[in-house]
Amino acid sequence: MAASQADEAPIEPPAAGPELLKYTPEQIEQAYAGRRMPEAVSMYLVIARGGQLDGSGGWFHPAASRFSFERLAKHFEADPAQPLTKAQFTGHERIFEQLDRDHDGSLTQFDLDWSDSNPWVRQSYMVNRIFRRLEADGDGQLTSEELTAWFDKLSQSGGPIRFEQFRDALVPPGSGFSPGDMPSQEMLIRGFLAGEIGSLQEGPGLEEAAPDFTVRAISGKETVRLSERLGRRPLVLVFGNFTCGPFRSMYPTVEAVWNRQKEHADFLFVYVREAHPTDGWVMKSNEKAGVVIAQPQTFAQRQQVAEQCVAKLKPSIPFYVDDMEDTAGNLWSAMPARLYVIDSQGKVAWKSGRGPFGFKPEEMEQALLMLQLEESDVQ
Numbered sequence: 001m002a003a004s005q006a007d008e009a010p011i012e013p014p015a016a017g018p019e020l021l022k023y024t025p026e027q028i029e030q031a032y033a034g035r036r037m038p039e040a041v042s043m044y045l046v047i048a049r050g051g052q053l054d055g056s057g058g059w060f061h062p063a064a065s066r067f068s069f070e071r072l073a074k075h076f077e078a079d080p081a082q083p084l085t086k087a088q089f090t091g092h093e094r095i096f097e098q099l100d101r102d103h104d105g106s107l108t109q110f111d112l113d114w115s116d117s118n119p120w121v122r123q124s125y126m127v128n129r130i131f132r133r134l135e136a137d138g139d140g141q142l143t144s145e146e147l148t149a150w151f152d153k154l155s156q157s158g159g160p161i162r163f164e165q166f167r168d169a170l171v172p173p174g175s176g177f178s179p180g181d182m183p184s185q186e187m188l189i190r191g192f193l194a195g196e197i198g199s200l201q202e203g204p205g206l207e208e209a210a211p212d213f214t215v216r217a218i219s220g221k222e223t224v225r226l227s228e229r230l231g232r233r234p235l236v237l238v239f240g241n242f243t244c245g246p247f248r249s250m251y252p253t254v255e256a257v258w259n260r261q262k263e264h265a266d267f268l269f270v271y272v273r274e275a276h277p278t279d280g281w282v283m284k285s286n287e288k289a290g291v292v293i294a295q296p297q298t299f300a301q302r303q304q305v306a307e308q309c310v311a312k313l314k315p316s317i318p319f320y321v322d323d324m325e326d327t328a329g330n331l332w333s334a335m336p337a338r339l340y341v342i343d344s345q346g347k348v349a350w351k352s353g354r355g356p357f358g359f360k361p362e363e364m365e366q367a368l369l370m371l372q373l374e375e376s377d378v379q
Contacts, residue, residue, distance in 0.1 A: 011030075021189070052183075060353060060357050062114070065367055083108045091376075098369055132249045136288065137289055140251050201330045203351070209347055210346050210348060217319070218310065234343060236267045236342075237270065241336055243276040244275040244356060255315065269318065278293060302321055338352050349371050
């Protein structure tokens with residue numbers, strides 16, 4: 001365990017950072033009794049007690065959103081206790097169809113529910129893990145060649161495979177991590193303090209003004225200031241990095257959202273600090289995908305890694321790179337990956353949970369669509 005046995009006398013609430021290692025989890029909890037515990041302190045307690053990052057504790061909270069089914073129903077003067085029918089929905093048909101997640105012709109709370117208690121969301125987590133194990137080259141797109149190669153490797157003889165072979169190859173018994181990916185407690189603490197598994201800051205809250213930052217284009221020449229992009233129409237902020245496997249697997253969905261919504265909103269991609277560098281929490285699954293990257297120590301090195309990310313994922317969204325002080329990444333609590341929807345007044349309308357578990361591009365799109373519905377009434 002990382003924390004030493006300090007005196008049992010009451011302590012002042014320690015800040016998120018190396019100071020936490022001086023105290024036992026019990027002392028830290030006692031120090032915060034009756035006070036709000038910062039997300040990063042809560043995450044440290046999970047790690048210090050031997051927990052794994054499975055999305056169930058620490059700073060892995062659900063998205064924060066001003067939108068809800070009740071709010072949507074009231075927007076159309078409908079009964080929130082009843083499904084919202086297509087006839088009642090007077091907005092654009094494209095918005096109705098994209099909000100109707102289960103495609104049953106009406107909108108309900110289920111369509112807008114992205115919580116971990118939702119059975120469809122839980123199944124989506126599992127499918128993503130399976131997808132990443134089948135998709136070998138780490139570009140977030142599964143090909144017939146990759147499927148065939150995986151089957152041939154498992155079958156060996158070329159014959160059929162049984163259920164338990166299929167299961168154990170895709171969902172290995174144990175922790176749920178792919179072989180070689182599970183970190184030690186020491187590694188988690190190192191990644192925590194380095195800001196690689198998540199910023200120690202919490203970022204802006206719902207309805208707060210968007211904190212400003214300036215980031216540089218991948219060429220190193222052009223810069224953009226966030227405040228210069230606000231006020232015209234909704235803005236989506238996309239944060240991510242190359243060594244985060246879940247981010248790579250889900251980024252093509254962000255591109256799909258951009259293609260559907262680029263006429264109605266602006267998008268900005270900010271490349272942030274690596275999550276799984278070779279000198280940090282190493283992922284064997286990254287090595288298999290050819291993603292072998294040390295944590296950049298200079299902006300030029302970060303640019304080079306960002307160029308590899310662009311070559312692999314081929315983003316169309318305007319792409320910029322955070323500075324080496326991780327200014328944007330910390331201001332927006334963006335590591336390892338996160339999504340935001342900013343309204344035309346420059347306020348946070350929707351904030352995803354922290355990646356990887358909270359990185360849900362389709363949830364972001366629903367929030368963006370509902371913002372479009374509301375802002376169309378005042379434009």
